[in-house]
């Protein structure tokens with residue numbers, strides 16, 4: 121059964137959290153049950169394999185926000201399912217049959233955990249109800265392109281993308297825009313120290329990097 125990442129242009133989006141990484145949620149240590157890729161809002165999210173939509177959650181029911189659950193059609197004796205979470209909007213309904221690569225919705229940052237990593241997709245795969253690391257499954261499919269999967273720490277790309285400063289913006293408002301939290305202005309400054317000499321002086325037209333924050337996991 122062929123499984124792909126639930127988005128195109130896989131080399132464009134940095135892996136921001138791996139499977140099994142530990143994070144604090146509601147005072148409890150949790151283990152990350154999927155993999156996260158930072159990406160701009162409204163990126164096309166596609167079906168990772170041929171299957172059927174089995175569940176959709178609205179924005180604020182779970183930490184995963186608007187999420188689509190899909191069950192594989194060709195999973196033989198194993199029950200294989202996947203979750204694509206924190207979406208902005210969803211274009212399918214429960215019961216829809218989809219093919220690998222079909223459009224499911226757009227990426228966002230919905231859910232109780234929003235604003236921690238900024239816009240990203242959470243992708244989880246479960247076999248017989250237990251979440252497993254999707255990487256090895258994907259790697260097999262993309263053998264020659266394995267390097268694109270950022271397996272080594274050193275190869276993790278740490279930027280969401282670039283931003284062109286507009287009139288009236290400050291690092292605070294830019295942090296607010298990308299992370300829903302102006303308090304992350306310092307991370308933006310640190311990622312651009314070669315460009316921004318004084319954090320209170322930024323200019324319209326300047327192009328700066330927007331770092332992918334990988335502190336707490338979603």
Ligand SMILES: [Zn+2]
Nearest residue numbers: 155156242338
């Ligand atoms: Zn996640």
